Amino acid sequence: MFNSTISFFRKYNKRVGLEEFTQHIYNKYTLKISRNIKLNVNVNVKVQRWQYHILKRRLSILAEVGKLETPKLQGKYDTGQLILHRVFGYRGVILFPWLARVYDRDISTKKDEKDNSNFNSVGEKEVKGRTHTFYQVLIDQRDCPYIRAQTEAVTFLGNHESSRSLYAIPGLDYVAHEDVLPYSTNEKAALQHELFDKFLTYHPDKEPCFVAQETLRTWQKKNHPWLELSDVHKETTENIRITVIPFYMGCRESQTTSVYWWRYCIRLENLGELSVQLRERHWRIFSLSGTLETVRGRGVVGQEPVLSKALPAFQYSSHVSLQAPSGHMWGTFRMEREDGYAFDCRIPPFSLESKAEPSTPTRKDTRYAIFAILLCKITFASKDEKLYNAKSSGTENPTDRAFSAAQCGCTKERKRDRATVDLALSIDHGIKARCAVSINAAGLLNAVGVLEHLERSAIADFSAVLGVAWVCSSSLVSVTMVVCPLTPEVLDQLRAKFYADSRNVLAQNVCTKTNPIEACASRKILEETQHVFTHKIETEGKPVTNQKNSGRCWLFAILNVMRTSFMKQYNLDEFEFSQAYLHGVVPKTCFPESYSCESSVRMNSLLKSKLREYAKALRDMIDNGASDDELKTRISEQMTVIYRIIGICLGVPSEKVTWEYYDKSKNYNCVGPITPLEFYENYVKSHYNVNDKVCLVTDPRPGNPYGKLYTVDCLGNVVSGKTTRYNNQPVELLMKLCAESIKDNEPVWFGCDVNKRLIDKHGIHDIKAYNFELMFGTDIHVGLSKADRLLYGDSMMVHAMAFTAVSIDREGKIKKFRIENSWGEDHGQKGYQVVSTEWFADFVFEAVVDKKYVPADVMAVFNQEPVVLPAWDPMGTLAH
Numbered sequence: 001m002f003n004s005t006i007s008f009f010r011k012y013n014k015r016v017g018l019e020e021f022t023q024h025i026y027n028k029y030t031l032k033i034s035r036n037i038k039l040n041v042n043v044n045v046k047v048q049r050w051q052y053h054i055l056k057r058r059l060s061i062l063a064e065v066g067k068l069e070t071p072k073l074q075g076k077y078d079t080g081q082l083i084l085h086r087v088f089g090y091r092g093v094i095l096f097p098w099l100a101r102v103y104d105r106d107i108s109t110k111k112d113e114k115d116n117s118n119f120n121s122v123g124e125k126e127v128k129g130r131t132h133t134f135y136q137v138l139i140d141q142r143d144c145p146y147i148r149a150q151t152e153a154v155t156f157l158g159n160h161e162s163s164r165s166l167y168a169i170p171g172l173d174y175v176a177h178e179d180v181l182p183y184s185t186n187e188k189a190a191l192q193h194e195l196f197d198k199f200l201t202y203h204p205d206k207e208p209c210f211v212a213q214e215t216l217r218t219w220q221k222k223n224h225p226w227l228e229l230s231d232v233h234k235e236t237t238e239n240i241r242i243t244v245i246p247f248y249m250g251c252r253e254s255q256t257t258s259v260y261w262w263r264y265c266i267r268l269e270n271l272g273e274l275s276v277q278l279r280e281r282h283w284r285i286f287s288l289s290g291t292l293e294t295v296r297g298r299g300v301v302g303q304e305p306v307l308s309k310a311l312p313a314f315q316y317s318s319h320v321s322l323q324a325p326s327g328h329m330w331g332t333f334r335m336e337r338e339d340g341y342a343f344d345c346r347i348p349p350f351s352l353e354s355k356a357e358p359s360t361p362t363r364k365d366t367r368y369a370i371f372a373i374l375l376c377k378i379t380f381a382s383k384d385e386k387l388y389n390a391k392s393s394g395t396e397n398p399t400d401r402a403f404s405a406a407q408c409g410c411t412k413e414r415k416r417d418r419a420t421v422d423l424a425l426s427i428d429h430g431i432k433a434r435c436a437v438s439i440n441a442a443g444l445l446n447a448v449g450v451l452e453h454l455e456r457s458a459i460a461d462f463s464a465v466l467g468v469a470w471v472c473s474s475s476l477v478s479v480t481m482v483v484c485p486l487t488p489e490v491l492d493q494l495r496a497k498f499y500a501d502s503r504n505v506l507a508q509n510v511c512t513k514t515n516p517i518e519a520c521a522s523r524k525i526l527e528e529t530q531h532v533f534t535h536k537i538e539t540e541g542k543p544v545t546n547q548k549n550s551g552r553c554w555l556f557a558i559l560n561v562m563r564t565s566f567m568k569q570y571n572l573d574e575f576e577f578s579q580a581y582l583h584g585v586v587p588k589t590c591f592p593e594s595y596s597c598e599s600s601v602r603m604n605s606l607l608k609s610k611l612r613e614y615a616k617a618l619r620d621m622i623d624n625g626a627s628d629d630e631l632k633t634r635i636s637e638q639m640t641v642i643y644r645i646i647g648i649c650l651g652v653p654s655e656k657v658t659w660e661y662y663d664k665s666k667n668y669n670c671v672g673p674i675t676p677l678e679f680y681e682n683y684v685k686s687h688y689n690v691n692d693k694v695c696l697v698t699d700p701r702p703g704n705p706y707g708k709l710y711t712v713d714c715l716g717n718v719v720s721g722k723t724t725r726y727n728n729q730p731v732e733l734l735m736k737l738c739a740e741s742i743k744d745n746e747p748v749w750f751g752c753d754v755n756k757r758l759i760d761k762h763g764i765h766d767i768k769a770y771n772f773e774l775m776f777g778t779d780i781h782v783g784l785s786k787a788d789r790l791l792y793g794d795s796m797m798v799h800a801m802a803f804t805a806v807s808i809d810r811e812g813k814i815k816k817f818r819i820e821n822s823w824g825e826d827h828g829q830k831g832y833q834v835v836s837t838e839w840f841a842d843f844v845f846e847a848v849v850d851k852k853y854v855p856a857d858v859m860a861v862f863n864q865e866p867v868v869l870p871a872w873d874p875m876g877t878l879a880h
Contacts, residue, residue, distance in 0.1 A: 065091065066185030076133055077180060080200055080210030082190055083137065084181040085173075087269070087313045090143035092173065093191050093210060094180075095136040095199060096220055098229040100245075101129035105235040105348055134229050135180065138199070139171040140191045148305065149173065149315035154227065155263050157250045169195075174229055174245060174265065184208065225355050226250060233348035239272030240307070240335055240345045248355050249319075257702060259321050262352045266300075267315040268333070268345075270307035277306045278314075279342070280334035286870070288324035289703020290791065292713060294868035300333075323703050325354040507775050520770040521759050529764050531829050533805035533818050535743045539564050540804050542574045544831030546824035548598040554751075554878060555579050556822035557800040558848075561747045564804075565687035571663040581653055584676020585684055590657040596649040603649045607642065614638045694854060694862065695724070697846045698731040699875055700787040706730055709864040712876030726846070726875060727861045734847045735840055739806045739814050741849050747802045747820070751846035751878045754799035756781050757839060763828020765819075765835040767842060786842055796874035797845045804832075845875070 066082060077083070081094045105127055139147075154172040171193050188202040190210070199216035203209055220227070226249055233244045249261040270276050283295040298304065305314040320329065330349035336342045498504050510519050541563050547556045559577040562585075567575050576588040580597045596603040617638075621631060657679070658672035671683065697710070704710065710726040738748045757769045772780040781794075789795035805818030817840065819833040827833075835844075851859065869875055 066183040066187075066190070069182040069184055071180065071182060072177075076177070077135065077182060078208055079212045079216075080206075080208040081180075082183050082185060082208065082210070083135075083175070084183060085137075085147075085175060086179040086181055088147040088149050088315070090147045090149075091140040091191060092137040092175070093196065093200065094175075095138055095212075095216060098134045098136065098174070100132055100134050100229045100232050102132040102232045102234065103127050103129050103348070105233075106241075129231070132232070133177040134232070135175045135177070136227065137173045137175045138191065138193050138196060139173055141171055141193050144171065148311060148313060149267075150301070150317050155249070155317070155319065157226075157252060157261055171195075231350065233350045235346050235348040236271065237345040238335070238343050239270065240276060240333075241269040241271055242333070242345060242347050243267040243269075244348055244350050246329075246350050246352060248353060251325075251354065257323050257705065258325075259323060260325055260352075260354050261319060261321045263317055263319045264329070264350070265315065265317045266347070267313060268305070268307060270309070270312040273309060275306055275308040275338040276335050277338075278304055278333050279336050281331065282334070282344075283329060283331040283347075285320060285322075286328045287322040287703055288326040289322070290701065290870070290873065291703050292868055292870040292873075294713070295331075320352065322352065323705070327352040501777075503777070511775070516775070517770065520772050520775045522769055522771050525764060525766050525769050526759070526762060529762075529766065529816075529834055531763075531818065531832065531834055533807045533816070535739075535808065536805035536818065537564060537742060537745050537747055539568045541567065541576075541820065543576070544820075544825045545576060545579070545822045547579070547822045548824075550598055550600050552579055552597075553822055554800040555582075557749050557802050559585075560802045560820055560822065561749050562684060562688040564747055565745075566684060569687055570669075570683075571665065572661070573664050580650060581676060583653060584678075585680040586657050586676045587659045587661070589661075590659055591651070591653060594650050603646075606645060606649075610642065610645065692851050693848050694851055694859070695726055695846065695848050696729050696734055696737070696854075696858075697726040697875060698734050699726075699728050699790070699845070700731075700785070701790055702787065704728055704867075704869075707861055709861050709866040710869055710875065711866040712869045712871065712873055714871040715876050723866070725862065725866050727858065729858060731841050731844065733858070734844065735814055735837065737849045737853045738803050738817065738847055739808065740853050742803060742806045742817075744853075746850065747804045749800060749802055749848040750844055751797040751800045753795045753797065753843040753845070754801070756795065756843050758833075760827055763819075763821075763833035765833060765839040765843070767836065767838045782842070790874050793874070795843065797878035800878060801833075803835075846878070 068084075076097050077094050079094055079096055083092050083094060084090070085092065107130075155168045186204070186209075189196075199213060199219070200210040201213050203211050226247065229245060229247070231246065235242055243266065245265045247263045247265075249263055251258055251260045253259075268278065278299060281295070281297055281300055283293075285293040285295065287293075301316045301318065303314075303316075307314060328349060328351050329347075331347045332344040333347065334342065335345050510516075541560050545556050545560060547553055556579055559579060563575055563577055566572075578586050578588045578591040580593055581591040618631065618634065621634060626634075653676075656673040656675050658670065658674070659679075660668070660670045662668060671679070674682070699710070706728050708728050710728055711723055712726075716723045738750070741748050754765075757767055758765050759769050767782060770780075772778065784792060784794060786795070801822070802820045803817045804820050807815040807817075809815055814837050816837060817835045819828075819835055821827060821831055821833055823831065825831045
């Protein structure tokens, strides 16, 4: 029987009608599966773009299974239908259907193709969600060892609220309608699975003959939120088709944070002729809390599967957790073809959306749920400006409509520079708001902040609106909510209230004639703050440095720290390292400042203009098919010009320098000729070894827990440079380690938000430095917590300085620090400033200390793989 079947397969290995195929084969032959016979034929039967693959399988015992039935082109299969999987070949039974939205980036209409004529990159086309039927399928356990798909694809969170454990139900899968090959049988035990008899019962008079029991319906209802399939994403690169199905699994809460869990199922299919092997994975995971994590590794789930013509598919599942109710994932698989050609296969971006927990009651009077998306209008600025509209109304599932509306336009990706999304939203409690959403590179954290007063369900719904625009545009979203228009009537009311209080008039008279911030300076703080400290390093640097109109605070600060022990060792009264030389360390007298060093804006404008010109030239060459050698030659020519401009403006560093100097005893000394690197190794390193220093930060945002290692995307942009790694710790630890370092006669480099609560003339950083309440009737700078200031963009690292002294009271409590700044002697007390511990706690974010002061458990954090924060994260502002 198999021989005649195979010969028919060979005969019909071409496009045929479905009825002809099924009637000639499926209705004439009883399907038999053997564990000992190897089918040496690949069958490709194309039916209205369906492609059926009969894969090679090893069989051991010839056993009759049943009779194949005609696949359905219309309608759905019923619960209890026995199936063969078109791709993986396993036997299964349908438990129940799911309706899903399929976002297929490979499908484009004629309109799409016309619209895409102005776009060059792949994927810049409209992606519409199409409703499609999938089935929850129970797999025959006898077939599990022979299929290339994880049979533990459905997992659940543990029952305990604090548990992070997962448990799996083996032998469950999600099968698309077109992957179903139905068959029937007269056997009561058609499948072997521990749940088969619990879920289904045999009724020979029914069609299909297996009927759902109450236990199946109860199980489906109980686990519906974690089983439900909602979105499916597909994309093909170089004949490798990737399908992604994400699932929300639930939330587990601890005393300090909430952790949201998702699983995702990924299927890879080789649609080409040549075999391809998956070598590496590269994931980018964005959390609504503001973190961007990068994950790289060999293969997937411990395997590097080969996708061949005989075995073209592989399927696996994995998990991800976020400390936010929403996020997104995207990435690439590194594939290698049998001819040696390697390429990156795109994983379609997909959202991670949470759902309301079934056991969690919601209070209607505090929910603020967004319940209707009335209009979504998306405008793009590109070569050919286009307008895309998507309208919807009603009160059902606003997140779904928001996704559809936003995807309608936002998937025109990567070509435009700007986009504007106007969302008219209706919110319950009678509050009507208009949201202006501008897609840019710096705003999602603001959106999170605006919505923090909403409950999680509302934030999750709204983040869906924001998230689609972000995923598709590779940008972020900034939200401004206007709930009170400034009508003439409102302005009249505000004016009347202002003049009704005579204190406002007095304050107005003062602030219109002087600096309003200086007018708020506290006289009491000036009287109580003295530049005297209990512990001070032995040698403070002279002269006080001045970075002038350049953004080199980070460089001045570290060189100020390095020079203290150097000056003591070589008995120097005054000394500066060159802040213009970056290829090593040399004295300033060997490479002094230039105009463009001290004021770099004009030189930078020349360089930016030239670099933009060169960038266009290189892109044009690539578009015209230039070879790598041609590109390297052009880049070399361009670098010659750039070097010439910089050399003319800054001076060209010498390969070797000679340093002549007098020490405090007026003795003549000479060092060199010597290279800058040799100067560091022989004269500086023994006093300040950069390899012994570590960077600690204090970032209290909920999404960035302490005891974790972080870095910032695009921060390590120096060739052969080391990755900047931030060890996140509580601010109290940073304060303690800074004090210990100073007591040991070593100054400390640190980064802060310098302009907050600073009386510049007197060099005082103190939370109580200004009495804004007295002048304006409201306090400023401290209305938000440190974490909230970061989230809302109200505070970030903008300046670097050095701690040189500390005061500790008799009880061992740290009271204040002394700062060496790089703004010259005209600021503070001849260039030095004082910082209260309260100001330190609120506005210091980073410190660099020696490893010997750091506890072992804190040092162990550096062994972690760093979480990658996005390039625009406030923790990277100082470095950028």
